[in-house]
Amino acid sequence: MQQLLIDTIRIDSLKNMYQPYNVEVDILRLDEIHPVISGNKWFKLKEYLLEAEREGEKNILTFGGAWSNHILATAAACNLTNFNSIGIIRGEKAQNLSATLEDVLKLKMKLFFTERSSYAQKKVPEEVWHQYKQEETYIIPEGGYGLAGCSGAYDIGNYYSKKYSHVITACGTGTTFAGLVKAATNNEKLIGISVLKNHLGLTTDINQLLPLYLQNQFTIMNDFHFGGYAKITKELISFMNSYYLQTSIPTDIVYTGKMFYAVDQLIKINHLPANSQILIIHTGGLQGNRSLPKGTLIF
Numbered sequence: 577m578q579q580l581l582i583d584t585i586r587i588d589s590l591k592n593m594y595q596p597y598n599v600e601v602d603i604l605r606l607d608e609i610h611p612v613i614s615g616n617k618w619f620k621l622k623e624y625l626l627e628a629e630r631e632g633e634k635n636i637l638t639f640g641g642a643w644s645n646h647i648l649a650t651a652a653a654c655n656l657t658n659f660n661s662i663g664i665i666r667g668e669k670a671q672n673l674s675a676t677l678e679d680v681l682k683l684k685m686k687l688f689f690t691e692r693s694s695y696a697q698k699k700v701p702e703e704v705w706h707q708y709k710q711e712e713t714y715i716i717p718e719g720g721y722g723l724a725g726c727s728g729a730y731d732i733g734n735y736y737s738k739k740y741s742h743v744i745t746a747c748g749t750g751t752t753f754a755g756l757v758k759a760a761t762n763n764e765k766l767i768g769i770s771v772l773k774n775h776l777g778l779t780t781d782i783n784q785l786l787p788l789y790l791q792n793q794f795t796i797m798n799d800f801h802f803g804g805y806a807k808i809t810k811e812l813i814s815f816m817n818s819y820y821l822q823t824s825i826p827t828d829i830v831y832t833g834k835m836f837y838a839v840d841q842l843i844k845i846n847h848l849p850a851n852s853q854i855l856i857i858h859t860g861g862l863q864g865n866r867s868l869p870k871g872t873l874i875f
């Protein structure tokens with residue numbers, strides 16, 4: 577199977593911004609590894625694709641919404657690795673497809689739209705099996721949640737040194753975070769910023785991907801969701817714009833904008849104490865910003 581070859585991933589340092597708090601802040605730029613398969617998504621997908629190849633499958637099927645980074649990354653990764661890709665999309669087909677879905681069509685993903693209730697149950701519409709053989713189809717869970725996703729995300733740990741006191745990332749399913757927990761040394765504190773509201777099962781979901789001795793050896797913050805998954809506020813947008821002005825780092829509205837905001841707050845209230853060496857994982861997702869009216873963001 578063809579792989580994305582990633583030699584190094586850039587680490588940026590925020591030199592001056594947090595000097596008054598006497599903390600060092602570095603950013604692992606996963607957002608820059610590939611123009612389409614951005615951020616954490618290649619890491620989460622690659623072990624699933626290897627498993628599908630070992631099993632001799634021809635098709636990869638997965639689930640997501642109209643602006644899903646996971647759907648786009650799956651379409652691009654399948655295009656690279658010569659699998660047929662099938663996307664089960666939440667909600668009725670809109671008259672104008674999202675820019676994300678336009679992109680996935682160009683990457684030859686076949687789309688099937690399902691109403692929200694059957695989507696919630698992760699039903700595969702019957703018509704899929706009229707077009708594809710079930711026994712040749714490998715299903716990747718929504719968001720790439722699962723053990724294979726976690727072991728792929730573990731490899732992100734190879735791209736930074738073990739000097740950090742804190743490693744911080746945004747959590748949707750928590751799969752990426754679980755991989756980072758596995759990759760951590762004893763001196764690293766892992767902090768996950770949940771982007772969902774009232775997703776109190778997140779800790780359990782993460783624990784399920786971890787061996788017993790690593791369970792609950794991490795912190796999840798639940799207060800930075802800005803109203804819920806993919807919800808935005810003026811405060812979030814103005815934070816993202818001013819952060820970009822200060823750091824030249826673009827962030828996305830669903831995950832990393834909220835996470836960078838959280839880190840900023842946690843430093844300013846000294847929750848991340850003086851002398852901390854903080855690594856922020858920039859998990860990408862910038863393409864989703866195309867759902868905003870033009871001019872909302874300055875980058």
Ligand SMILES: *Cc1c(COP(=O)(O)O)cnc(C)c1O
Pocket residue numbers: 615616620645646719746747748749750751752753828831832859860861862
């Ligand atoms: C998917 C995604 C996440 C969440 O990853 P999980 O492994 O589901 O927790 C975080 N950031 C970005 C930009 C993403 O696209």
